[in-house]
Amino acid sequence: MREVLHRWQKLGREGLWELPGRGGKPKWKEEDIEFLTECLKNEPRTYNSVQLAQKLEKERSLKLSPDRLRRILKKKGLFGNERGRATKENKKVQYAKSNSSDLDMLEWAAAAGEIDLKYLDESGF
Template sequence: MGARLRVFLTREQDRTLLNLKTADVPQKIKDRAEVIRLNAHGWYVEKIAAHVSWTSHTVREVLHSWEKHGLEGLWELPGRGGKPKWKQEDIAFLEEALKKEPRTYNSVQLAEKLKSERSVKLSPDRLRRVLKKRGSIGNGPQKATKENKTP
């Protein structure tokens, strides 16, 4: 059994953590708030870990984070994954170029244009997905009418 770790809450803090149970926040946050409240009500780390099906190490991390950061310690920092190589201004540049120039481009040509004029290296597939997700380029869904139906 590890060393006793105990947090103490004011009534206001306890009420705030209890309100998180019904708030529109991710389930992780609700679980962490419950762990803190259980500890403040006298539960041991091992008993809390068994109750919420976590390891005692995870429970201790949550309690230490609460002691160090308070309510902000319940939320996680932004992800560590890869950051976008492009900015909104780069895509707006391409949109403007497509509107002004009379010619048509394919994704390979657009990627090359972006690389040469903005020094942003995106693969043609990735660029196509970004533009498609924005939905601002290309033909939008058209309604089927008698004029554009194939006989």
């Protein structure tokens, strides 16, 4: 506490900010995430975070907890609702629950490129 007060007296508000480089450094590299991205895209099977952590340890000799790996991949947009065939179904279900209109759901699916929506009459149906 004394150190913080002295920094504040000497530097003002700027003395209260943490210096860059604090905290633990990441164990993983961007190449590791690219490796997992390729696995997720090219392999026909789906993975959970435990399986991905095991694959990373086996093939890249990098030990990350499944929890940490899940957070990294979610931050990169590669794991969770943004990935895979099964999650497209989850998005449809979530959308259907939030909006009961069938037309809205069809328009959403057409906008996502999952179906071709054709209007046959002037009323929009």
